[in-house]
Amino acid sequence: MTWKRWLLGTPLETERFRDERLRIPIALAVFSSDALSSVAYATEEILLVLSLAGAAALGYSIPISGVIVLLLAILIASYRQTIHAYPDGGGSYIVARENLGTLWGLVAAAALLLDYILTVAVSTAAGAAAVTSAWPRLLHYRVAVGLLFLLLLAVGNLRGLRQSGRIFAVPTYLFIFSMVSLIVTGVVRAGLGLPPVEPPMATIPLATHDVTLFLLMRAFSAGCAALTGIEAISNGVQAFRKPEARNASTTLMIMGGILAFFFMGTSYLAHVYTVVPGVGQTVVSQLGRAVFGTGLLYYLLQFATASILMVAANTAFADFPRLSSILARDRFVPRQLANLGDRLVFSNGILILAGSAGFLVIMFGGSTHGLIPLYAVGVFLAFTLSQAGMVARHLRHKGERYRLHAVVNAAGATATGAALLVIAVTKFIQGAWIVILLIPLFVFCFLKIHRHYFYVRQQLSLREIEPERPLRHTAVVPMSAVNRATIYALRYAKSIAHEVEAVHVAIDPQRVEQIREQWKQWGGGVPLRILESPYRSIVQPLVDHIDELMHGRRGNEMVTVVLPEFVTAHWWEGLLHNQSAFLIKGALLFKPGVVVTSVPFHFSR
Structure with a gap:
């Protein structure tokens, strides 16, 4: 068994693709981990902004959280309609492309792809922060911890959708149990007037800002991180078992209810226990110490939080490759992203996502606060x-109760549009400008790729193809010496062309006569041409000679260069030989009418 089979498992037949679809309990773990995990840092981000105005501003965390939960309810209602209208999945890209036009569809696709990359980077960084909160000695190794999480996620997803769902279901449900225990216990203790088991470690900083509308808007935009991942289910409807739309809609409702409970519960407890973000301790960690102390339940909470933050990226690993495959099918990204791997997952998309997120984790030093903006x-x-696309669809199709559905989606578009404006303004200097710049850049690349594929299809078309006729074809065998590999290449050349010639580039003039004598015995009547090389270049004289064959007096329409090539028994032995064959291939690759083929000669030891 190879290391790849041991790590990823044996290949799956294409016919088993439908068997890889998910039931609701597993789908909830796969698609909702991103949204649910955001409670680990969304409240913290709100408090981080409000604490700039001192203790007086912390009370605003509850109404701000309430507004975000209201926005969540609007989004859940809106995306339920999207799921039923587009049961084949595709989410925002498909909806915007079909109803607003291709350009807006590509804008949505670019925004989602960037969001998925950032989701993985933020989740792994936040997971590492949860680990270092429980074990502060690891604080200096948080980048390494985040990259380790990322590696485990990539391997788990390369093993297949259903298997990765089973693997990552345990952390998701462990987190749900831990958070329910934290919130219920914390609310009961607060209701009974019991003091915290362990007082919060962080102190409220002195006010450096006034409580202004702009500050509250900043806090709101920071807390909107709680809503990331809501669209994941609508993007991956086809990953559900039949009936796909109903199962996806049910999963979306369950996810929305759990998320609202967790987010409001965390914000309420943070307000009751006056918890603010501190160096080395997350808000959830401080709440765990206040409610549970530092016993077994606290470490279970931290372990569950780190686990859900790690697998939160799994939502992006489920959706990024799927969206990339749809874009590849539409010829807006490289076609390789549409290919299913051995385990019936889009392996290329998984690898690109892992590499991009790992780059961000390293660039930002594993800092969640640096990535959130x-x-x-x-x-x-x-x-x-x-x-907005759904509103246009309802007004165009005029289905049953279309006015009501259009109003729901219009409310969603208005609310999210207003939130987008707030986020873009308040986070622009902090880093949002990078995303605002990258989205049009991505769209430009999509269009350039699409144009390339259009020209490829146009030039490969069979329309107006010229009739078949005989071609003048010469096979050229470059050689450095007369040996067994050369003779085998010569025999192959004679089998594919009537005109064959051998070519030797004379770097060492003293060997030329020896090669001429050997060729008389072994050349089999094939002419030998000696090419002078005063500057000791092997490639250029050969390229010039082939240009002469193609465009000179002989006027060849095709030349095949047959290269004798050594294949050594061990990889390192190949380094002991010159790479002239590789250089010749590179030099001739872009010459029309020239075919380069290798005749390998395998060394047994």
Whole structure:
């Protein structure tokens, strides 16, 4: 068994693709982990902004959280309609493309792809922060911890959708149990007037800002990180078992209810226990110490939080490759992203996502606070375009109760559009400008790729193809010496062309006569041409000679260069030989009418 089979498992037949679809309990773990995990840092981001205005501003966290939950309810209602209208999935890209036009569809796709990359980077960084909160000695290794999480996620997803769902269901449900225990216990203790088991470690900083509308808007935009991942289910409807739309809609409702409970519960407890973000301790960690102390339940909470933050990226690993495959099918990204791997997952998309997120984790030093400002712009832009597209669809098709459905989606578009404007303004200097710049750049690349594929299809078309006729074809065998590999290549050349010639580039003039004598015995009547090389170049004289064959007096329409090539028994032995064959291939690759083929000679030892 190879290391790849041991790590990823044996290949799956294409016929088993439908068997890889998910039931609701597993789908909830796969698609909702991103949204549910956001409670680990969304409240913290609100408090981080409000604490700039001192203790007096912390009370605003509850109404701000309430507004975000209201926005969540609007989004859940809107995306339920999207799921039923587009049961084949595709989410914001498909909705915007079909109803608003291709350009807006590509804008939504670019926003989502960037959001998925940032989701993975933020989740792994936040997971590492949860680990270092429980074990502060690891604080200096948080980048390495985040990259380890990322590696585990990539391997788990390369093993297949259903298997990765089973693997990551345990952390999701462990987190749900831990958070329910934290919130219920914390609310009961607060209701009974019991003091915290362990007082919060962080102190409220002195006010450096006034409580202004702009500060509250900043806090709201930071808390909107709680809404990332809501669209994941509408993007992956086809990953559900039949009936796909109904199962996806049910999963969306369950996810929305759990998320609202967790987010409001965390914000309420943070307000009751006067918890603010501190160095080395997350808000959830401080709440765990206040409610549970530092016993077994606290470490279970931290372990569950780190686990859900790690697998939160799994939502992006489920949706990024799927969206990339749809874009590849439409010829807006490289076609390789549409290919299913051995385990019936889009392996290329998984690898690109892991590599991009790992780059961000390294670039930002594993800092969640550094990554968050980049986070919400893309997803809220996708939200807005999707809801606007659904409004256009309802008004065009005029189905049953279309006015009501259009109003729901219009409310969603208005709310998310307003939130997008707030996020873009308040986070622009902090890093949102990067995403705002990257989205049009992505769209430009999509269009360039699409144009390339259009020209490829046009030039490969069979229309107006010239009739078949005989071609003048010469086979050229470059050689450095007369040996067994050369003779085998010569025999192959004679089998494919009537005109064959051998070519030797004379770098060492003293060997030329020896090669001429050997060729008389072994050349089999094939002419030998000696090419002079005063500057000791092997490639250029050969290229010039082939140009002469193609465009000179002989006027060849095709030349095949047959290269004798050594294949050594061990990889390192190949380094002991010159790479002239590789250089010749590179030099001739872009010459029309020239074919380069290798005749390998395998060394047994």
